[in-house]
Amino acid sequence: MSLLNISYLGISGYVIFWGMFVIALFLFSRRIYFLYKVIRLGKGEDRFDRIGERIKYTLSTMFSQRCTLKSIKKGDLAGIGHALLFWGFSCFFISYIILIGFAEGFGMQFLRGGTFERAVFTVLDIAGLFVIFCILWAAVRRYLIKPDRLEMSFEAGFIMSMVLSLMVLYYAIESCRFALMGESSRWPPISMAIATYLLEKNVGQATLWGVFVWSWWLHYIFILVFMVYIPYSKHLHILVSPFNLMFKPMDRKVLIEPVSSDMSEEEMVKGLGISGIQDLKWKDILDVFACAKCGRCHINCPAQLSGKILSPREFIKGIKEHTLEVAPLLLGQNGDKQKEERGKTFIDGKVKEEEIWACTTCGLCQEVCPVEIEHVRKLIGLRQNLVLEKNTMPEGIQNMLRNMQMRGNPWAGAQSLRLKGDWINEAGMEPLKEGDGISTLLWVGCTGSLIDRNVKATISLAELLKRAGIKFGVLGEGEPCCGDPARRAGYDFQFQILAEENREILRSYNIKEIITSCPHCYNTLKNEYPLYGLDLKIIHYTELLCDLVKRDKLSFSKTTGSLLTYHDPCYLSRYNGIYQEPRTVIGRIPDVRYKEMERSCKETFCCGGGGAHMWIEEKRGTTRINHLRIEEVTKTGANAVITSCPYCLQMLEEGIESKGLKGVLEAKELSEVLLAAMEKT
Amino acid sequence: MENNHRNVLVFGEVLMGKIVPITLELLAIGRRLADDLGEELYLMLLGEGTGRLGEEAITFGADQVYFSEEKLLNQYNSDLYTHVADSFCRRVLPSVILFGHTDIGCDLAPRLNGRIGGGLSIDCMDLSIDKEKKHLIMRRPVFGGNAIATVISNRVPQMATIRPKTFQPLEKNLSRQGDVIPLEEKIDPSLIKARVVNYIKEEVEGVKLEEAEVVVSGGRGIEDKKNFTLLKELADLLGGAIGATRVACDEGWVPAHLQIGQSGKVVSPKIYIAIGLSGAMAHISGCLGSKYIVAINKDSEANIFNVAHLGFVGDWKEVLPPLIERLRELKGK
């Protein structure tokens, strides 16, 4: 029996059915087309390479729900709820197409009846239970438990009641239908059980019919309302996030968009970096539509956790709101309005200047984001605009950049100049000379060669390498800055100038491979220099040491005594996937006592020093990022926290000192710990 | 040097009707130079009421005091002073002119030199006479105090500005004789090109940095603005002033006018307490005249220990509170 064959107030069911559908589809498509045009406002960027790989990744991530389930190991069970809801609702979605669309709409009644239908309803019956359970759980969580990462919102409540109604209506329709048919069977279990109950209670046929008809139409209307509402709400993520997964950056988590230096003066006047949505890439706009405001970024962001104004969730929300506000004007044909909108910027509108500087570029937001949103490059783009165009930046950043420009290193003053290159005497080394046949360079980095504490670590590293029989040279006083702090601070041209100068320097020495001691130099040289014509083999020292211990070129004979833990530098683990190597090396220390921190490897927590934050005074906030990290270190009970980054080392030491833990806990560079574990030669 | 320039001229400064200490110091060194040259020592004083100061100047070593009671010269004006000094020098042809390395000297000496084409060295720390050649030999720090240059002038007059407190004034000698001679030249006010329209006195809490007997100075190691209050507390306790390095000023921890060093102020206090500053020469050159330097720094290799007399290697944050407390106790007694 088809409800559409019946006339309602003289109108054929088919007309009503398709009429409503066309209206809904029109509203839906109009919105989707609008969103498409908004996305097209962004600048071009090729994210269509390796398309097969991208599709495979998307499907496998989506259907396995790996994206939301990855946080459950940290006790965040909401991922399970989402997965159940996703799988459950997917079943319903398919059933809507088959049973409502094809069977009713197109009158393909052969799809109904029989074992197939029974199997489908059995699945839906069970899926419906999961969905109802998840919705109730979600409501309890959002409105009673109120976890930090969620916000109270009308949207969420509306969607939840919508979904819940759909489920209730589903059971109403099916049980009434079965009762009317007078069938009795075990399957589908729930609808059939209710139907049996209704029959037992002798509910009249007319009542059953009335409930059935009205529930069916209500159900259909709800589905259409839901369809139209999705692209207007945060549930847009249902449609957009698969594409966002597909167009993610492929090899690296965090990309930064360089400011083109080939611009003409007129182009430069139009703007540098990101000042409004016109300056975003299309993927950046897609990002904001993919956001489901799940808040995983919010509860993991070190800036947010230390009480700063920045929240990645709110940041993305701000951009989305701004985009939806100005995009209609930009898309309008009125030329004047376009000009007017050109002046509308994020900065101190939806996004505050303070937020932009609060980011340490640690990338944890991107790591935990289930839908591959790229927060960092938007923030850096906004910095580029502030620094290159508006010339406003924190004082520390200005001093650092001036130093870099005038003196070729970010560290100011006499202290820095005293040491650059001087340490090599202490390590018994000579700077590299042209024609000495050495093709391996130890790139020390500014911090490792200028700051007393870090120089000690550098000397240990040089000693380790010598003992392992590695032939390498250093540039000493001739070693320039890699430019990382300039790029992270948004002063991109200075970075590019340095990159080009360094390419020439390195070429002149005929260097084949570079060992870096600093993860920031590593990331810059390895991932960002190729664009400027320098494509050498870049190895971080932890990779090299891992290789050496595996080949037994380096071995340790003394135990350390203390309980160790390892702090993963963001730019090594998250940015470049190097976290197993240092652990392998530490594991070779005899009788080593080691305990892992809660946040480690790819999901390590920032020390507070990245993204040029070594030069920004950490002012506002409830605590300091490095203090938070030290608290996490103390939870392990370790006596020594090992790291392999000069910034981390400084920040951890500062944290230990200001928390009054000196003597209980010490911070060490990996090279220092390893050297101590070796017999003196 | 074959010429008809003779005698040593000191350009004197007067404040509140009194000859300022630096002028007395200049008279002392001027006296020595004049004696070595076998010439006379002149002093020039400008402004109302300077005539009666002539006799006193003679007791401090001058042979002849030239003064102008011209009202227009009461306040320093670069254009007028340059004119008066220029026309005076063209008349009396001194072979040596000495200025204080002061607000007036630093402005006037280069301008006068530009006009009469002599040879000038500023910020001299030592002067002597090559008796054979009758040359003035000037020694001055260069490269921010990293080196000392010895300079001579191939032109006359040979001019120098001298850092205050470099020389001791002579004992007052009431038996000294000399002449006090008025300058009668009328001054044309239209010579004034740059007119002073206002004067803003910076209110200094407590003692002025340049005059302080004790200076407590901080650098990069102080780390932030609020930490300077501790330095101020120490300075107040010792009746001194606070100073800072370029970095500390650039960071905005203290106002720019407290900067000591090559690109800031030059101080020569009795006691200079350097806290958390490494002692870049550019800074040291501004406090090199200090009689006693105390340094507190974490880094035992810091350059400040090369110039200090008393030092402690350690964290100033652990030293200052007990130091202040102990000073209170000692002063309380």
Next chain:
Amino acid sequence: MNIIVCVKQVQDPEIPPSKFKIDPETKQVIPPAGVPPVISVYDERALEAACRLKDKYKAKIVAITIGTDKASEVIRHAISMGADDGYLLCDPAFESKDSFKTAYILSKAIEKIGAFDLVLCGRQAADWGAGQVGSILGEMLTVPVVSFACDIDVVDTGLRVKRVVSDGYEILEVPMPCLITVSSEVGLPRLPSGMRIMLARKKPIPVWKATDINIEHSLLEKGHEHTEIIGLVVPERKSECEIIKGTPKEAAYEIAERLVSML
């Protein structure tokens, strides 16, 4: 308003004493390896003062420097900060430490640049620090001179200049054209904007030789120096520092006793 700023490239004044080397024979300073020369502190502030005028009023800034071909870097720096043009005065004959010669060369270059309203100089160079080139140049150009400015603004009669004195500031008014020397109290020089960095990189910097600016060669010959450096030494600093041993508290007490005994 046409502004000319005279700048100088100097050895980095922030270098540690251990890196400072001289040749006593030639009385020259040996540039330390690996330490790039920088723009002299006060000159950069003079540029900043010029740029601030340009921010507020219509102004054209021209930067000039005397030096080796490396010194084109300071001109580039000037352009990146905001100068419109720059010239490098480079000729073996220009090599001199004499302030009069320097001022003479600058005056001839300024003559060639043409009409100006304001010439800005740093009050003193960060290397030899003769502290008089500006004043001498002013006399040569026969314009009024104001020294040690920390703020410059335009008024009806010309310029209003805030001048640093030891216990405060003097406010002066001076007609244009004039020459002003600038003190560090101007404040921190700006960080060049991205656009200006790229502009400065592309901009050709003309080099002027003696013949280009009608220099009378005889005036630059040896013997015309007004002053002469006859000796250069690095003062021997024997460390006489008495290092206090012990805990910070003990040290504090020791220092306190000594201070009180001296006052």
